[in-house]
Amino acid sequence: MxxxxxxxxxxxxxxxxxxxxxxxxxxxxxxxxxxxxxxxxxxxxxxxxxxxxxDVMDGKVQTQNNETKKSNSKAAKSGNVNSKTLDATSEEYLDTKVTSTTKRGKALPITGKYEEIDAGIFRFKAEPIYDKELRMGQTKIEIDEFLDPGYYAIWVNPSSRTHSVSAMYEHEEKGLEWGFGIKTVKRIFNNGPYNMLGNKEGLLHIVEILPGTQGHLELTVVNSQERMGTAEVMIYHIPGPNLEIIK
The missing domain is CATH 1.20.5 (Single alpha-helices involved in coiled-coils or other helix-helix interfaces)
Known part of the structure; x- marks a missing residue:
């Protein structure tokens, strides 16, 4: 040879x-x-x-085991919704590995004009910049967006109590949650990403895009086998690493 x-x-x-x-x-x-x-x-x-x-559509994705549920429950409770802010200090940064990418794109526009957002159990100050729904009958929705430097709240909120949805991170095998250049600061709700039902708040994470970079959000939300689930993906621009609670 x-x-x-x-x-x-x-x-x-x-x-x-x-x-x-x-x-x-x-x-x-x-x-x-x-x-x-x-x-x-x-x-x-x-x-x-x-x-x-x-795998989701074929029913091969199993419900999270007890240890994962305990971990998610603990993470969710770490955000005290009764306090004035949901604090995220430098010691609370969860993802120390930030993998950047040279890929660039048109970022979601932000104006810096914040308003009151009703999250059900609490209200917070933020600017809504993105909203996409997974409706009954749809197999999936795909989110592929760029984010400029700053702080954001990303919320995947399931609404059906009988049919689950699942969130698939594009680069999960690389140890990334939301995508390249996106640093998770705090997990407010962490009841996912698989088999999420509307009796809990799904995923609500505070993330940071570092100065001089862009974040590339790549996420797919998949419906139940019967395509009867519903969910909403929302992105908010926030003033800092804490959710400012409005009483």
């Missing part, structure tokens, strides 16, 4: 020397190989997400 390989490279070298008119084609060969590799990686990533979606 080694001899054949050396011979093949020898023939290629002769072609390069003997056929100069083909130099342009050969010079593009490396670029085509790189592009092909990139396309393969993207295809593999899309395949993983599609498999996760298919």
């Amino acid at each position: 080694k001899k054949v390989t050396k011979k093949a490279f020898g023939i290629l070298a002769l072609v390069v020397l003997a056929v100069p008119v083909q130099a342009g084609w050969l010079s593009n060969l490396g670029q085509r190989i790189v592009n092909g590799a990139a396309n393969t990686v993207q295809t593999n990533i899309s395949g993983k997400v599609n498999k996760a979606v298919n």
